[in-house]
């Protein structure tokens with residue numbers, strides 16, 4: 211198990227749709243192990259394979275809710291069904307999102323309050339999770355990664371502009387940039 215470099219916005223692997231996982235083999239098992247370790251070290255609550263440079267449709271998540279319940283898993287070849295977005299002003303505190311591939315930045319974004327995730331686990335079994343609130347947000351964020359969409363791509367005015375400025379001020383937005391959790395002092 212090793213900590214992997216996290217790819218930063220601008221690298222093509224983050225901006226294209228991921229390929230389905232065909233075989234859940236040792237390569238996938240090791241990748242998942244590494245992704246959990248990398249996510250923990252970052253730290254983060256979700257990590258998608260493209261973020262460690264692998265163009266594969268899988269993500270990991272690990273989040274503890276307000277009732278101390280842990281939500282942890284691997285979602286391989288997931289599908290996501292979302293409730294419609296609610297209309298209304300953004301709540302800057304409650305809807306603030308970040309991403310390990312746009313490290314150190316946070317912007318508010320409207321997400322669906324409830325989703326149903328269906329995916330395959332490491333044992334090859336299909337599972338379904340109905341999620342609300344923050345877990346629903348994590349699933350939407352990670353699922354977007356597999357479509358080649360970053361949360362900053364979805365921001366609305368004026369946060370879309372602020373994010374563009376932040377990315378350009380950091381010198382990101384070009385291929386080949388990454389950071390290593392534990393070595394580089396960046397946070398998602």
Ligand code: ZN
Nearest residue numbers: 308309310311
């Ligand atoms: Zn992300």
